[in-house]
Amino acid sequence: MTRGPIHIHIAEQVREVEACLAWSGQRPVQWLYAHAAVDERWCLVHATHVTPEEVRLMAGSGAVVGLCPITEANLGDGLFPMREHIAAGGRFGVGSDSNVLIDAAEELRLLEYGQRLTLRGRNVLSPANLSTGRWLYQQALEGAGQALGVRAGLAVGAPADLLELDPDHVSLHGRSGDSLLDSALFAARNGAVRAVWRNGRELVREGRHLNRDAIQTRYRAALDRILA
Numbered sequence: 001m002t003r004g005p006i007h008i009h010i011a012e013q014v015r016e017v018e019a020c021l022a023w024s025g026q027r028p029v030q031w032l033y034a035h036a037a038v039d040e041r042w043c044l045v046h047a048t049h050v051t052p053e054e055v056r057l058m059a060g061s062g063a064v065v066g067l068c069p070i071t072e073a074n075l076g077d078g079l080f081p082m083r084e085h086i087a088a089g090g091r092f093g094v095g096s097d098s099n100v101l102i103d104a105a106e107e108l109r110l111l112e113y114g115q116r117l118t119l120r121g122r123n124v125l126s127p128a129n130l131s132t133g134r135w136l137y138q139q140a141l142e143g144a145g146q147a148l149g150v151r152a153g154l155a156v157g158a159p160a161d162l163l164e165l166d167p168d169h170v171s172l173h174g175r176s177g178d179s180l181l182d183s184a185l186f187a188a189r190n191g192a193v194r195a196v197w198r199n200g201r202e203l204v205r206e207g208r209h210l211n212r213d214a215i216q217t218r219y220r221a222a223l224d225r226i227l228a
């Protein structure tokens with residue numbers, strides 16, 4: 001039997017929770033934990049509508065929650081109870097789902113701002129001794145590694161996934177250390193990304209995907225087919 005990661009989209013919308021209750025008498029996350037040995041291999045995507053008891057189940061199991069704030073906002077799903085999840089020791093990563101917009105920094109920004117808007121406070125998630133950008137990035141990086149079943153970070157044996165910011169980007173001017181991450185996530189947007197390496201392979205150089213032209217041509221052709 002393979003031991004790879006297991007991803008499941010769960011409890012994203014209220015109607016889905018109601019349908020599950022009508023079918024089984026249990027909520028989706030509740031039902032899952034009653035029927036499967038959920039552990040660190042599991043990534044529960046969305047998990048938007050969960051009770052405090054379900055938050056405790058998820059956090060206690062070591063599973064990672066896969067949040068898609070852009071998609072969840074676009075579809076009007078609701079907000080994940082992030083503060084309760086973090087307080088319970090829960091883990092999270094972010095990802096794109098509907099692909100309405102693919103932007104890792106925007107996912108983290110929206111995640112943070114959604115919580116600030118509902119909780120009416122600043123820095124509602126990160127510990128006082130860490131910058132919000134550093135905390136969000138670090139947590140999401142580790143959560144993503146867990147969701148992919150690979151080690152995160154710069155280490156022997158880990159995938160060479162590297163991201164280089166453009167130090168000349170105007171939004172990063174005069175910033176250093178963790179404040180660079182704060183500005184990159186909250187102010188600079190994706191124009192600040194200069195290079196990307198995935199698994200030791202260079203994909204983006206000088207802010208431009210090496211296959212950008214071919215990708216754009218294929219994308220336009222696909223859209224033309226769909227919209228025809």
Ligand SMILES: [Zn+2]
Nearest residue numbers: 009012045097
């Ligand atoms: Zn989904």
